[in-house]
Amino acid sequence: MSEEHVFAPLVERWTQRFQLDDADCAAIRSLPHSERLLERDSYxxxxxxxxxxCCLLLSGFAYRHKLVRAGARQILSLHVSGEFVDLQNCLLGTADHNVQTLSRATVAFVPQAALLALAAARPAVGRAMWHDTMIDSSIFREWVVNVGRRDSVTRIAHLLCEIAVRLGAAGLAQDQSFILPLTQEQLADATGLTSVHTNRVLQxxxxxGLISLSTRSLKVLDWHRLRELGDFNARYLHLETPRELSPA
Amino acid sequence: MSEEHVFAPLVERWTQRFQLDDADCAAIRSLPHSERLLERDSYxxxxxxxxxxCCLLLSGFAYRHKLVRAGARQILSLHVSGEFVDLQNCLLGTADHNVQTLSRATVAFVPQAALLALAAARPAVGRAMWHDTMIDSSIFREWVVNVGRRDSVTRIAHLLCEIAVRLGAAGLAQDQSFILPLTQEQLADATGLTSVHTNRVLQxxxxxGLISLSTRSLKVLDWHRLRELGDFNARYLHLETPRELSPA
DNA sequence: CGTATTGTTGAGCGTAGTCAAAGTTAGTGG
DNA sequence: CCACTAACTTTGACTACGCTCAACAATACG
Incomplete structure (x- = not known):
């Protein structure tokens, strides 16, 4: 991966949704960074x-999680390539959760100070960053609802819907088929269930006839019914282009 | 409440944590706004x-929540006076959840465009706003953990700890006593439990001997044990001066 | 003072958890 | 390329935490 293309997907995604001018884009592209290949399960x-x-995911998958005293793990969110994985921790001094790769992944580390300076110098870029973190926030809210108020079948179906839509939006699914980057134990940790029960729900x-699933490869056979079963409404993902707001 | 003091608590809170200059503060104070008194349960x-x-809470309490298809409600977060209650929805075009008052409350509505213009014009203020929303985000993450991976007693104890610390930090608690602005049904909706079970846990x-509670008035009798029981660590609240209820 | 809201209690049940073991797949090194 | 091993998935039997339903008590409040 050549240096000058590291930020290309990010710039493309942001320019589609926000009005970034050439100077904004150039400023992003010239961010200092160091690229690295991380093995699976790397922190x-x-x-x-x-x-x-701050870590920008260039390829592969990552997830956030926290541990409770009893030792259980709760997965908080999933991330696909093109996303900044810890703008969260960037603004708050110390990390309040872990971020780990789900697969082998390539990432670019960008110095926090450079990112914050960019956000301050180029308000449109700052707003794009803020916007991204607000979508993460919306997803956290939906996950609170998912683990708090849905039964196990609905919960798993909902999570599969979210993954299907997000991978689809990232161009990582064809024909309702995609690589499910989670083990059943990880699906369980994302939904607040046990791996045994998750296995039974998947069966x-x-x-x-809603899905077919074998060794990390998932195909949605009946999207309409899965969506219905999972009480899924994609609004919280805010995939549409945000309304244009011009400074007064 | 006189017009020029509406933003005073906000300015004070932000200047304590961020380096806002006089122009920043003046810009905040001159934000257009309309003040209103809302009855309890107002949307x-x-x-x-x-x-x-965007709604700035001047007095009283508010909460966010979402409903699932089955009709159950999940409370997503609580808010005390001095906090912006929906910077979230401000950046994202359409609201993905409800915000409602828990008590009679006074609020100031600030036009979204003015806020975003301020964030762009005065980067330090923009960063303060972003920072606030990132703390909300951190709290959502902790709530995912709470409802996903803690048993009912731990869950309730954890929530009570959060409320105690946040009300303490807002100066709304004296001597480990404070008004608990939630009914048992609302506590249940915040923790993903039923009101019946919540009642039993409170008993x-x-x-x-951890708490005494009667008619909306809660006193923490043994902070150390409650904190322990609730698996509570205030780090996720990112209070600069973590003013925990100290054991005399 | 009457009514609505909130809190409390009991009995029975069901969803999801626990524990333990076997079966399957993927990854690694000989 | 195969053998071996570790990781992951599946199954069964049993358990328990928290839910449901229903009635009643206490409190707030107009």
Missing amino acids: VVREGEASNN ALRRD | VVREGEASNN ALRRD
């Missing part, structure tokens, strides 16, 4: 650490 | 609505 951020760098979804 | 934002105003906490 990108550890809870309690001071964070000096039920297969039995009912 | 501030409704899911699906386009939002044109257990009273029986064990």
